[in-house]
Structure formats: structure tokens, C-alpha cells
Ligand code: FAD
Ligand code: DLZ
């Protein structure tokens with residue numbers, strides 16, 4: 304047997320990988336920092352720092368276990384700065400006969416690895432076992448089904464794992480407690496302080512490196528607080544279960560003008576890069592319910608995000624790629640609005656969501672879906688432009704989870720595979736769920752005029768523009784009924800107002816402009 308090189312990518316930082324448990328004793332483990340992975344979209348500096356710092360700590364952990372590790376640092380003079388060539392360079396350095404790797408998180412790399420399966424130095428791709436299900440499980444579940452609704456996949460996963468199950472029945476008698484989870488942001492919030500993670504010498508070195516090499520990317524590096532070791536991630540998990548989970552459900556859909564995190568867990572990045580396993584996270588939440596420390600609506604809602612949505616979008620991604628990425632049912636062609644990189648807009652909800660994204664490499668789900676996502680949907684932003692943005696700006700972004708959420712859930716670009724109707728909303732929704740509007744120069748109650756909330760006319764414009772695709776959807780019929788009942792004068796005036804707004808909206812002619820951190824204006 305020839306000695307294998309085992310490549311561990313920056314989002315596979317756990318010993319729970321088949322490539323490691325099956326590794327022969329002479330295997331060489333490689334971790335490679337490469338500029339190519341940091342730049343194919345201009346990743347937020349905090350995301351790059353998170354990946355590099357976690358990679359370095361993981362390499363140190365493996366070395367402590369006497370495992371032979373080759374670590375390519377970003378500024379190594381021989382570094383080829385691209386993941387696949389770098390692994391091949393290291394393999395020849397150690398005279399390895401093959402390269403073993405875990406299924407990566409992106410089709411782009413998976414395809415490149417498949418193409419090398421029969422090369423002189425062959426690549427062998429093993430399944431990623433960090434999930435509750437495999438792409439094959441999803442494919443088996445989807446076979447012959449007319450509808451691929453997440454809810455049914457989720458119920459199947461509940462039965463299969465036994466999570467929140469009491470015999471054959473769901474805990475409490477219902478599968479889904481979402482109806483209890485729609486409270487808006489309260490007037491006064493008493494949020495516990497999040498844990499602070501001390502930066503050791505390794506993390507400090509990475510922060511400097513990232514500042515030097517990626518400092519021009521959109522996003523603030525100061526205030527970096529992501530867990531970079533399993534130990535730190537476990538501290539965050541404990542904090543969430545003890546302090547935040549009890550209120551997670553009721554405020555899950557709320558949006559706050561000044562609180563970026565509310566009762567959300569912020570565990571996605573740790574889950575996605577391997578510091579936490581989805582099973583331990585779900586089991587900790589389940590235990591809190593059975594110990595009486597958190598109510599069922601919160602625990603079920605939280606487990607559904609991980610056992611349901613997270614597994615479901617991954618199955619969708621791997622069974623629908625590569626054609627999935629080209630879907631554009633609503634023929635949306637607009638470039639990304641410039642202000643997604645600068646925050647420079649009078650629309651308070653959007654300027655706050657973008658500011659929080661810039662400062663924290665984080666926005667919670669409803670900000671992604673109903674603020675930046677909804678605005679892009681209403682304006683007809685091209686799926687490719689929006690997907691690249693989401694992939695770049697969040698610390699947790701990996702294409703297998705980002706793409707179905709953006710393309711399917713936000714933009715309805717997959718023709719309703721993922722959601723039975725688009726999540727389109729006017730300013731009324733934002734006003735109900737947030738405290739932004741009271742601080743905005745626009746009025747969410749007005750549809751026409753200089754101070755009318757732009758989302759209102761854009762909402763009707765979106766519906767009119769896409770009538771041929773959406774009007775027959777039974778869930779959209781009441782909304783189209785409202786449009787039909789409107790006087791033609793009002794419809795014309797709304798159309799003019801929206802078109803005027805869209806004509807003046809500055810957008811990127813081509814992806815990649817304006818990504819400089821310096822373009823960001825001081826706090827408004
Ligand atoms: P919480 O609200 O605490 O939720 C708990 C966990 O559930 C999350 O950590 C996450 O692992 C999982 N989860 C929640 N919602 C989803 C979902 N819709 N799909 C998959 N998993 C979910 N999530 C990513 O992990 N990476 C991404 O690149 C990503 N891109 C997104 C892009 C868009 C346009 C949208 C609308 C959503 C995206 N999400 C993505 C899903 C979700 O917004 C984030 O998982 C969540 O905001 C992360 O914050 P949290 O850990 O505080 O989540
Ligand atoms: C996101 C990222 C970045 C910024 N840098 C690296 C890197 O230098 N080396 C590496 O192995 N992985 C990196 N990653 C994560 C990869 O982009 C990720 O593994 C693929 O996109 C598949 O999800």
C-alpha cells in the first residue's frame with residue numbers, strides 16, 4: 304500500500320472523519336491555507352481569520368496526538384495558493400501514492416476531485432459523516448415524491464433519530480410549534496453577555512496575517528470573537544442552551560435595530576467547520592427540554608433548524624447540482640445594489656442589516672431572508688450576484704447551505720422546489736417584526752410619495768412583474784386578488800413609483816466592484 308496524503312479542508316476540522324479514522328499509520332495529514340480559497344469570492348476578513356485560526360489550532364491538536372501533519376501557511380514561499388495544486392505538491396513532497404479527502408462543501412471542488420479520480424496521483428473522496436443524513440438518504444426520500452417540502456423530510460428525520468419523539472409520537476403531540484414562535488422584538492430586552500474568547504498567540508498571528516493579506520475585503524476584523532477551538536465552541540453551546548434557548552422560539556422571527564444576535568445561537572460557523580457536531584447540539588437542546596429548562600416551542604423550533612432545514616438544504620444541494628446553480632425561474636437579471644457593500648442607504652432596515660453583517664460577519668436568519676433577501680427579491684437581483692454576496696459576507700457561509708437558502712428560499716429561483724411561495728413582503732411586515740421603521744426616514748404606512756417606504760411599491764411591482772409565474776399559485780391567489788381590486792390609477796402610480804426607484808438604484812454592472820472595506824462609511 305502506498306502512503307496516502309489526507310487533505311483536511313478548512314471546514315472539516317474534526318477527528319470524526321472517516322479519512323482520519325481509517326488512516327494508516329504512515330499517512331501524512333495536510334492542511335493548507337491558500338489565497339485562492341480566500342479570494343474566489345471576497346470573503347469577510349472574520350471568516351478567513353476564523354478558518355485559518357481554527358485550522359492552526361486543529362493542526363496543533365493533531366500534532367499533540369503524534370499525528371504527522373504538513374501545514375502550508377499562507378505566507379510559505381512555496382505555497383501554490385490553490386487547494387488542489389497545493390495538496391498535489393505536498394503529496395509529491397512526501398512521495399504519497401494517493402490523496403484522500405472528505406466530500407468538500409462545494410460542487411466546484413468536488414467536481415475537480417472527481418476529475419482526478421483516475422489521475423496518476425488519484426484522489427479518493429470519502430463521504431462526510433458529520434451529518435444526520437447522506438445525499439443518498441435525501442435522494443431515496445425524494446424519489447417519486449411530487450412535493451419536496453422540508454416539513455415531511457423533517458418528520459422522517461425525527462422518527463429516524465428519535466429526537467423529541469415519545470414512542471411513535473412527537474413530543475407534546477405536535478410536530479411543529481411555529482405558531483408560538485412569531486413574537487416581535489419587545490420594547491426592553493435583557494440579553495446576557497456572550498462568552499468572551501481570549502485570543503492566544505496563534506489567533507493573534509492569524510488576525511495580523513488576515514489584516515495584511517485580505518484587509519481590503521468588505522468587513523471589520525476588530526471585535527473578532529468566533530470560537531476557533533472545540534473547547535471555545537463548547538463554551539458557546541453551553542451559553543446558548545443555558546441562557547438563550549428558553550427564549551429562542553418566541554423571538555426567532557424578531558428583528559432588532561440594535562441587537563444583532565437576540566436569542567440566536569450563533570453556532571452555525573462552529574457546526575459548519577467541524578468544531579461542533581449537529582447531533583451533540585440537538586441532544587443538548589433536547590436534554591434542556593426534558594430537564595424542564597426550556598419550553599417545547601423553543602427546543603422543537605431549534606432542533607427543526609438543524610435536523611430539518613440544515614440536512615434538507617444539503618440533500619437538495621448535492622442531489623440537484625450542478626444545474627441547480629443556474630436556476631432563475633423569475634428571470635432576475637439586476638446587478639447587486641452597490642449599498643450591499645457600503646451600507647449607504649436611507650432604508651434603515653437594510654442599512655442596519657448590512658452594518659451588522661460588516662461588523663460581525665453575521666446576520667440572523669430573518670435579517671438574511673426578510674431584509675437583504677426580500678429587498679433583492681423585490682428588485683429582481685440576479686441569483687448569481689446575490690449568492691456570491693451571501694457566500695462572501697457570513698462567517699458560516701458554505702455553498703452547500705448558502706445556495707439553496709439564497710436561490711431557493713429567498714429568490715424563488717428554483718420554481719418553488721423549496722418553498723411553496725416566495726417570501727415577498729412589504730414594509731408592513733418589517734414594521735410588525737422590528738423597531739427599525741420608527742428610526743427610518745421612510746413611512747411604512749405609505750405606498751406613494753417621497754417618504755413612502757420603497758418596499759411597498761416594490762412589493763406590488765414584484766407581483767405585477769411576475770404575475771405570469773405566480774398568479775396561479777394557490778397561496779398567492781389572495782394577494783393577486785388584492786392587486787386586482789386596486790384601482791387602475793393606484794396601480795399605475797405604484798408602478799411608476801417603483802420604476803422610478805429602480806432606475807435610480809445604483810447596482811454593480813459586474814460582480815466584484817466596490818468590495819473594499821474603505822468604502823464603508825462611519826456609523827450612521
Ligand atoms: P440559529 O437561529 O441559532 O439556528 C440554529 C442553527 O440551525 C443554525 O446554527 C444553523 O446550523 C441551522 N439553521 C437555521 N436555519 C437554517 C437554514 N435555513 N438552513 C440551514 N441551516 C439552518 N446558514 C449557514 O450555516 N451557512 C450559510 O451560508 C447560510 N446562508 C444563508 C443565506 C440566506 C440567504 C439565508 C436566508 C439563510 C442562510 N443560512 C445559512 C441559514 C441561517 O440563516 C443561518 O444558519 C443562521 O442565521 C445562523 O445563525 P445561528 O447559528 O445564530 O442560527
Ligand atoms: C473558506 C475557506 C478559506 C477562506 N480558506 C481556506 C483555506 O485556505 N484552506 C482550506 O482548506 N479551506 C479554506 N476555506 C474553506 C473552503 O473554501 C471550503 O472547504 C470549500 O469552499 C468547500 O466548502
Ligand code: SF4
Nearest residue numbers: 652730733740743756
Ligand atoms: Fe425598512 Fe421601510 Fe421600515 Fe424604512 S420604513 S425601516 S425602509 S421597512
